[in-house]
Amino acid sequence: MAISLSVVVLLAVILVVLIRGGSIKAGPAIVAILFGFFLASTNIAPSVNKFLNSLADTINQIRF
Numbered sequence: 001m002a003i004s005l006s007v008v009v010l011l012a013v014i015l016v017v018l019i020r021g022g023s024i025k026a027g028p029a030i031v032a033i034l035f036g037f038f039l040a041s042t043n044i045a046p047s048v049n050k051f052l053n054s055l056a057d058t059i060n061q062i063r064f
Contacts, residue, residue, distance in 0.1 A: 015033075019036065
């Protein structure tokens with residue numbers, strides 16, 4: 001839960017920066033948001049979630 005919430009906040013910040021910087025317009029941003037929203041309700045959502053969790057665990061195990 002904590003990882004997914006921080007990812008959502010991070011992606012929201014990136015989206016706002018892209019919109020304000022002019023790299024992406026509001027229309028495509030809305031489409032991307034809706035795509036993510038509807039993707040979350042499909043059968044592939046658990047697989048995407050599992051992949052992102054394993055990626056986060058892998059990054060967390062890297063020691064500098």
